[in-house]
Amino acid sequence: MNQIGKLIYLIVIYLFLYAPILVLIVYSFNNSSYSLLWKGFTFQWYENLLKNTDLQIVALHSLVVGIFSATGATMIGTIAAVSLYRYRFFGKKLLHGLIFVLIVSPDIVTGISLLILFSAVKIPLGFWTLLLSHITFCIPFVTITVYSRLVGHDRNLFEAAKDLGATDGIIFSRILVPLLWPAIVAGWLLSFTLSMDDVMISFFVTGPEFDVLPLKIFSMVRAGVKPEVNALCSVMFVITLTMVIIYQFLVWKKQK
Amino acid sequence: MTSILVQGDNELMRLQLTMDNYLHLFNSHYVRVFLRSFILAGICTFGCLVLAYPFSYCIARLPEQYKGIGLLFVIIPFWTSSLIRSYAIVAILKTHGIMNTFLMWAGIICAPVQLMYTNTATLIGLIYTLLPLMILPLYVSIEKLDVQFIDAARDLGAKKYQVFFNIILPLTLPGVLAGCLLVFLPAMTLFYIPDLLGSAKTILVGNIIQNQFLAARDWPMGATISVALTLLMGIILFVYWRCYPSRQELL
Numbered sequence: 001m002n003q004i005g006k007l008i009y010l011i012v013i014y015l016f017l018y019a020p021i022l023v024l025i026v027y028s029f030n031n032s033s034y035s036l037l038w039k040g041f042t043f044q045w046y047e048n049l050l051k052n053t054d055l056q057i058v059a060l061h062s063l064v065v066g067i068f069s070a071t072g073a074t075m076i077g078t079i080a081a082v083s084l085y086r087y088r089f090f091g092k093k094l095l096h097g098l099i100f101v102l103i104v105s106p107d108i109v110t111g112i113s114l115l116i117l118f119s120a121v122k123i124p125l126g127f128w129t130l131l132l133s134h135i136t137f138c139i140p141f142v143t144i145t146v147y148s149r150l151v152g153h154d155r156n157l158f159e160a161a162k163d164l165g166a167t168d169g170i171i172f173s174r175i176l177v178p179l180l181w182p183a184i185v186a187g188w189l190l191s192f193t194l195s196m197d198d199v200m201i202s203f204f205v206t207g208p209e210f211d212v213l214p215l216k217i218f219s220m221v222r223a224g225v226k227p228e229v230n231a232l233c234s235v236m237f238v239i240t241l242t243m244v245i246i247y248q249f250l251v252w253k254k255q256k
Numbered sequence: 257m258t259s260i261l262v263q264g265d266n267e268l269m270r271l272q273l274t275m276d277n278y279l280h281l282f283n284s285h286y287v288r289v290f291l292r293s294f295i296l297a298g299i300c301t302f303g304c305l306v307l308a309y310p311f312s313y314c315i316a317r318l319p320e321q322y323k324g325i326g327l328l329f330v331i332i333p334f335w336t337s338s339l340i341r342s343y344a345i346v347a348i349l350k351t352h353g354i355m356n357t358f359l360m361w362a363g364i365i366c367a368p369v370q371l372m373y374t375n376t377a378t379l380i381g382l383i384y385t386l387l388p389l390m391i392l393p394l395y396v397s398i399e400k401l402d403v404q405f406i407d408a409a410r411d412l413g414a415k416k417y418q419v420f421f422n423i424i425l426p427l428t429l430p431g432v433l434a435g436c437l438l439v440f441l442p443a444m445t446l447f448y449i450p451d452l453l454g455s456a457k458t459i460l461v462g463n464i465i466q467n468q469f470l471a472a473r474d475w476p477m478g479a480t481i482s483v484a485l486t487l488l489m490g491i492i493l494f495v496y497w498r499c500y501p502s503r504q505e506l507l
Contacts, residue, residue, distance in 0.1 A: 006314045013311045014329060017387065020344035027344075100437075100493055106445040108465050109482040141438075148430045149396055182399070186392055189331050193388075199339065199448065217339045218448065233340045241332060 021237060028230035045231035055216065055232055062196055062213035065127075069134035070191035076135070077142025077191075078184055082176055084143070085150045086158065102140040110137055111204035118205060125207035133205040134195045141194060142187035149183035286464070286481065290488070293461045296375070297443035300382045304390040304439045305432065307383070312394035312431075316401075327395060330388050342381055342452045349377050349453070377453040382443050389442070390435040397431025398424075441489060461485055 031042035049055065083089075084096055102110070114133045115125075123129055161171050177184070199214045206212065213236075220229055315326040348355050401424065409419045425432070445462030465478050465485075 009310060010314050010326075013307065013387075016307075016384065017330065020341045020348065020384070023348060024340060024344040106441060106462070106465075106482065106485055106489075108445055108447075108462060109486055112479060112482065144434055144438075145393065145396060148393060148434055149400065151430060183396055186327075186396060190389075190392060193331060200445075214339060229340060237332075 024230055025234045025237070028227060028234045030227065045227040046235075048228050049231050049235070052228060055228065058211045058216045059213050059232060059236060061127075061210060065131055065134055065212060066192050066195040069131055069138055069195045070188050072131075072135040073138030073191045074142050074184060074188045077139045077187060078146050078180065080139065081143045081146035081150060082172065082180075084147060099140045099143055102137070107137070107198070107200040111201040114201065115204040125205060126210045130202060130206045130210060130212070133201050134198065137198070137201055138191035138194055141190050142184075145187040145190060146180055146183045149180055153179065289461060289464055290484075293444045296379065296382070296460065297440050300379060300386065300443040301390075301436050301440045303379070303383045304387050305436065308387060308390040308394055308435065309432075312391050312398050315391075316395055316398040323399075327392075330391050339448060339452075342385070342449050345377075345381055345384065345453060349380070373453070378450045381449040381453045382446065385446065385449065386439045386442060389438040393434035393438065394428065394431045397428045397434075401427050437493075440492075444485070 028045055029041050029043070031040040031044065080099075084092065111133075114129075114136065118125060118129050157175060158171055161175055166174070197214060199218050202212050202215055203218075206215070213232075217229055315323060315330075318326055405423055405427070406419055409423050414422070444460055445465070447460060447462035447465075450460055450463060461481065465481050
């Protein structure tokens, strides 16, 4: 009985999470430009999408920035979490606090600050500023995810490894990374999500020639959502789904 | 970050130091917005926590081979744009939308209920968008929790609620805290959700900052509100750390 209750609860939450996406996919086949009512089945919006090279480029931009920034942020964030946990160094407490300041400072504040920074150093706004900003705002999230997994692990594990002659590099790659793997993966996924989703920071730090999907959609929503965007998001949803399943398959294979 | 901003709020506009903007902040209008955002974000965080805790717990207790899939399906919806998902919520909540049609079909209500452009709609949108940010840290810390502690407590005669409040909750507190932080903050600043779902009345701090920057073009005022917001968050964090003496264990 208890098991059934749990299952029902899981299903209800999943339904809550997925209902809008299902609605979105259904509407991307709806034969009506602006109405939310059902007017019949059509592939018209997908055909429009194939013709719209502008949207495709923007989507590609988002994907590239998402992958690069998530990877960069995960590497830096994991190392940061590990050093915060293992080593004692000058300004450690300050650094620890600063991570929270970064998480605590709202997106909009981060966006403005980065914009001012980039214009002060005179870096032209575009791909690189966008990538740097995305890495910057993802790092604290990775660090927090990895760190909260680290806390509670037995410190003696590292002592034992050291006694047996392991260098710091070996400890990191043989003990820490496998131990933290779930958190690292979670951190990467979280970063990717944040990067793909971000409107506010991108809005401030990207140049006019490098548009990303959320910004494009944001301007489209303000002008009234077009069904093409529904179709585009459905396509992207299917692509990410495939990507994630392949990734998961690879991870499982490795474990076996 | 904040220090750059304090500098910047003069630099970008005029190189003239002034405290006027900070005095404007105590204008009743801004205070009201802050309070309203605070309450809305608080309800949203609480809602997320209540929904996410049992959920993460169930997922973490699933058989090993289903865990990954369970977690995965939490993240996938959020790889698609949250703007579009907010737009999809419109389709569900609007007067002749799916929700009302369903409720009328089920006989719960006899006339369509106004759901769109209310605080409720904003709240649903916020919880929907931020739920995974609560689930992920919760899952990470619940998954780490050793089941033997629970079994031991049960063996020693602890009741279910005692096990939960004395063992499970304290041990997963880092996750709870991380989740609350990750949810509460964006909840105050996600300006496009009230934009799409809420009424003109449900203006969040995020909306007002965005207005100052984009519509009113009053960058220093916008920056001032941002600084105030950041300070407020700093205070919340500080209080949190003070309340829990074992701060080493928390995050």
